[in-house]
Amino acid sequence: xxxxxxxWLSMVIPGSGHMLLRRVRETLFGFSLLALEILVYFQFILPxxxxxxxxxxxxxxxxxxxxxxxxSFLIMVGSTLGAIMLLVFVALHYGFARDAKDVKxxxxxxxxxxxxxxxxxxxxxxIVPNIITAPKFILLFAFSFLPAIVSIAVAFTNYKRPIxxxxxxLEWKGFSNFERLxxxxxxASGFWDTLTWTMTWTFCASVLxxxxxxxxxxxxxxxxxxxxKFFRTVYILPWAVPAFLTILVFQLFFSKVGGMNTMVIPFFxxxxxxxxxxxxxxxxxxxxxxxxxxIQAWLGFPYVFILVTGVLQTIPDDLxxxxxxxGGNAWTNFFDITLPLIxxxxxxxxxxxxxxxxxxxxxxxxxxxxxxxTVGAVYKPLDTISSLGFRLMMDxxxxxxxxxxLIASTFVGAIVLYTWxxxxxxxxxxxx
Amino acid sequence: xxxxxxxxxxxxxxxxxxxxxxxxxxxxxxxxxxxxxITIMSAxxxxxxxxxxxxxxxxxxxxxxxxxxxxxxxxxxWYFNTFLLSIxxxxxxxxxxxxxxxxxxxxxxxxxxxxxxxxxxxxxxxxGSGLIAxxxxxxxxxxxxxxxxxxxxxxxxxxxxxxGGTTMNTLLxxxxxxxxxxxxxxxxxxxxxxxxxxxxxILLPLVKPMIVVIAIFxxxxxxxxxxxxxxxxxxxSSDSKTLAVGLMGLINDIKDSNYNVFAAGAVLAAIPPVLxxxxxxxxxxxxxxxxxxKG
Numbered sequence: 101x102x103x104x105x106x107x108w109l110s111m112v113i114p115g116s117g118h119m120l121l122r123r124v125r126e127t128l129f130g131f132s133l134l135a136l137e138i139l140v141y142f143q144f145i146l147p148x149x150x151x152x153x154x155x156x157x158x159x160x161x162x163x164x165x166x167x168x169x170x171x172s173f174l175i176m177v178g179s180t181l182g183a184i185m186l187l188v189f190v191a192l193h194y195g196f197a198r199d200a201k202d203v204k205x206x207x208x209x210x211x212x213x214x215x216x217x218x219x220x221x222x223x224x225x226x227i228v229p230n231i232i233t234a235p236k237f238i239l240l241f242a243f244s245f246l247p248a249i250v251s252i253a254v255a256f257t258n259y260k261r262p263i264x265x266x267x268x269x270l271e272w273k274g275f276s277n278f279e280r281l282x283x284x285x286x287x288a289s290g291f292w293d294t295l296t297w298t299m300t301w302t303f304c305a306s307v308l309x310x311x312x313x314x315x316x317x318x319x320x321x322x323x324x325x326x327x328x329k330f331f332r333t334v335y336i337l338p339w340a341v342p343a344f345l346t347i348l349v350f351q352l353f354f355s356k357v358g359g360m361n362t363m364v365i366p367f368f369x370x371x372x373x374x375x376x377x378x379x380x381x382x383x384x385x386x387x388x389x390x391x392x393x394x395i396q397a398w399l400g401f402p403y404v405f406i407l408v409t410g411v412l413q414t415i416p417d418d419l420x421x422x423x424x425x426x427g428g429n430a431w432t433n434f435f436d437i438t439l440p441l442i443x444x445x446x447x448x449x450x451x452x453x454x455x456x457x458x459x460x461x462x463x464x465x466x467x468x469x470x471x472x473x474t475v476g477a478v479y480k481p482l483d484t485i486s487s488l489g490f491r492l493m494m495d496x497x498x499x500x501x502x503x504x505x506l507i508a509s510t511f512v513g514a515i516v517l518y519t520w521x522x523x524x525x526x527x528x529x530x531x532x
Numbered sequence: 533x534x535x536x537x538x539x540x541x542x543x544x545x546x547x548x549x550x551x552x553x554x555x556x557x558x559x560x561x562x563x564x565x566x567x568x569x570i571t572i573m574s575a576x577x578x579x580x581x582x583x584x585x586x587x588x589x590x591x592x593x594x595x596x597x598x599x600x601x602x603x604x605x606x607x608x609x610w611y612f613n614t615f616l617l618s619i620x621x622x623x624x625x626x627x628x629x630x631x632x633x634x635x636x637x638x639x640x641x642x643x644x645x646x647x648x649x650x651x652x653x654x655x656x657x658x659x660g661s662g663l664i665a666x667x668x669x670x671x672x673x674x675x676x677x678x679x680x681x682x683x684x685x686x687x688x689x690x691x692x693x694x695x696g697g698t699t700m701n702t703l704l705x706x707x708x709x710x711x712x713x714x715x716x717x718x719x720x721x722x723x724x725x726x727x728x729x730x731x732x733x734i735l736l737p738l739v740k741p742m743i744v745v746i747a748i749f750x751x752x753x754x755x756x757x758x759x760x761x762x763x764x765x766x767x768x769s770s771d772s773k774t775l776a777v778g779l780m781g782l783i784n785d786i787k788d789s790n791y792n793v794f795a796a797g798a799v800l801a802a803i804p805p806v807l808x809x810x811x812x813x814x815x816x817x818x819x820x821x822x823x824x825x826k827g
Contacts, residue, residue: 233647235628240654243662243666244662316560322553334565335561337806341802344779346567349795357583
C-alpha cells in the first residue's frame with residue numbers, strides 16, 4: 101500500500117484512503133461527501149447537462165427540449181453552475197487525497213499520525229478568515245463572475261427578440277454570430293468603420309485628456325502664478341459634478357438651440373442667432389466625433405491635473421537650485437527635470453485612460469442618442485465596440501450585443517493582464 | 533516719458549511668459565465654468581421659447597422651474613431612489629471592504645494568496661460585461677413579474693454595485709492596512725487586547741482616511757451610473773427611475789418639459805455629490821496619490 105495508491109484511491113473515492121488507514125471520522129466525512137456529490141449530480145447537474153444541447157427533429161440544436169417547459173436561459177445558468185460544481189468536487193477530492201497521503205506518510209515515518217481533533221484545532225485559524233471573507237466572494241461569484249461566463253455563452257446562441265425564453269427555445273449557433281461580422285458585406289463594413297472610430301476615439305480622447313491635464317498643472321504650479329487655490333478649485337469641478345449631468349448639459353449646449361449656437365458663436369462672429377443657420381453639432385458625423393472627444397477631455401482632465409500637481413509638489417527645490425548653479429534656464433529645467441519626473445508618474449495613466457475610454461459606454465451611448473443614423477449605415481456614427489454592446493442590448497439583440505461585449509472585454513482584459521504581468525502585480529509582496 | 537514707456541515695454545517683455553500663462557489659465561477656467569453657469573442661470577429662467585440668447589435670465593424666478601419640476605415629473609421619487617440606492621450601496625460595500633481588507637492584511641492563512649489572486653483576476657472582467665446575463669437572470673427568477681418589481685430591482689442593482697465596488701477597493705484597503713506597522717498589533721496583544729479590539733480600537737481610527745475615500749467612491753458610483761438603471765429599469769413606471777434615467781428622458785423627450793426645467797433638475801441633482809466632493813477633497817486627492825483610485 102504505497103502513498104501514491106492511497107492518494108489516487110482517495111482521489112476517486114474520498115474517504116477510502118482513510119478507511120484503509122483506519123481513520124473513522126475522515127472516512128465518514130469522505131463517504132458522506134461522495135453521497136452528496138452523487139445526489140447533486142443526478143438531481144441537478146445531469147438534468148441540466150442533458151438539456152444543454154438537444155437535437156430537434158428538424159436538425160437544430162436547441163437548449164431545452166420543449167417550449168414553455170424548459171427555460172433555455174435557466175438551463176444555461178444551471179449548466180454553468182454544474183460545471184463549476186464539478187470543478188469544486190475535484191478540488192475537494194484532491195484535498196482528501198492529499199490529507200490521506202499525508203496521514204500515510206506520517207504513519208510510515210513515525211508509526212502514528214496526528215488525530216482528527218488535533219487536525220481540526222490546527223485548521224481553526226484557517227477557517228475564521230475564510231468565513232469572514234466568504235460573503236464577498238459569494239457576491240462576486242453571483243453578480244460578477246457567473247454573469248460574465250453566461251454572457252459569453254449567449255454570444256453563441258440566437259438569443260434576441262422575439263426569441264425569448266421560456267416562450268421559445270434558444271438555439272446554438274456556433275461561431276455564426278462572429279462570422280457574420282466579417283462575411284456579411286454590410287455588417288463587415290460597419291464593423292471596420294466602428295473599429296476604426298473606436299481606436300481613433302480611444303487614442304484622441306486619452307491623449308488630449310492627459311496633455312490638457314499635464315499642461316494645466318505645469319502652468320498653474322509655476323512659482324509666479326497667484327491664485328493657485330482658485331484655479332485648483334475650478335479645475336476639479338468637472339470631476340466633482342456627476343458625469344451624466346455634464347454630458348446631458350453638453351448635449352443641450354451643442355444642440356441647434358443650445359448655448360454654443362445662441363451665445364458663443366454670435367459672440368465671436370458678431371452675427372445674430374438664427375435657428376435655420378445654427379449648427380447641429382451632433383447631426384453631422386464629423387462634428388459629432390470632434391465634439392465628443394473635446395467633451396471627454398473636459399470631463400477627464402481634472403484627474404490628470406491633480407495627479408501631476410501632486411508630482412510637481414514633491415519635486416524638491418534643490419534640484420532647480422542645483423540646476424541654476426550649473427547654468428540651467430527655465431527651458432532646461434523643464435525638459436531635463438520637470439518633464440521626465442512627470443512622465444514617470446503619468447505613464448501608467450496612459451494605460452488606465454486607454455482602457456477607460458475604450459470601455460467608456462456612458463458618454464458614447466448618451467451622446468449617441470442625440471446623433472442621427474445615416475441612411476444605409478448599420479450603426480450610428482459615434483458607436484464604439486463597447487457602446488454597441490450596450491446599445492444592441494437595449495434593442496434586445498442580446499446575441500449580437502454579447503459578441504461585441506466579448507470582443508471588447510477580451511481586448512480590455514488582455515491589456516490589463518499584460519500590464520499587471522509586466523508590473524509584476526502577481527509577484528509583488530505589497531499586493532500579495 | 534520715453535523712459536517709462538520703454539520700462540513698461542520691458543516689463544511686458546520680461547513677464548510675457550507669466551501673462552500668457554494667466555491668459556491660458558483664465559481661458560480654461562472660463563471653458564469650465566461657462567457651461568455650468570449657463571445651466572444654473574437657465575434653472576432660474578422662466579421662458580416659453582425653446583432657446584435663450586442671453587446669458588442672464590430674462591424672466592428671473594427663484595422657484596418656478598423647481599415647482600414645475602416636482603409637479604410635472606416624478607423628480608422627488610427619482611431623487612429618493614437614487615440617493616437611497618447609493619447610500620445603501622456605500623454602507624454595504626464599505627463594511628465589506630473594511631473588514632476583508634483587515635483580514636487580508638493581518639491574518640496569515642493558506643488560502644489567502646489564492647483569495648487575493650482571484651480578486652485581482654475578477655477585477656480584470658470589465659463591469660457591464662455580464663449585464664445581459666444579469667438581466668436575463670433577473671427576469672428568469674421573476675423579479676420583473678413580481679408585485680414589488682421596483683424594490684427587488686433596486687436590491688438587485690445594489691448587490692451588483694456592491695460586488696463591483698469591492699474588488700479593487702479591497703486591495704486598496706489592504707494596502708493601506710499594510711502601511712501600518714504590525715508592531716502596533718503585537719504590543720497591543722501583549723497588553724491583552726483581543727483581535728477584535730485591535731481592529732476596532734487601534735486600526736480603524738488609523739485607516740479612517742482610506743475608509744472615507746472608499747466610501748465616497750462607492751457613494752458617487754451609483755449616482756453617476758446610467759448603464760445599469762437604463763437597462764434594468766427603463767421599462768418601468770416613471771416613479772421607479774433613477775435621476776440619471778429620468779433626466780435623460782427629460783432632455784430626449786422635450787414634449788414633456790422645457791430645458792429650463794431640466795436645468796433645475798440638473799442643479800438640484802448636482803448639489804449633494806459636489807458638496808461631498810469638495811468637503812472631502814483632500815481625502816480624495818490623498819487617496820488618489822497613495823493608491824491610484826480608478827479615475
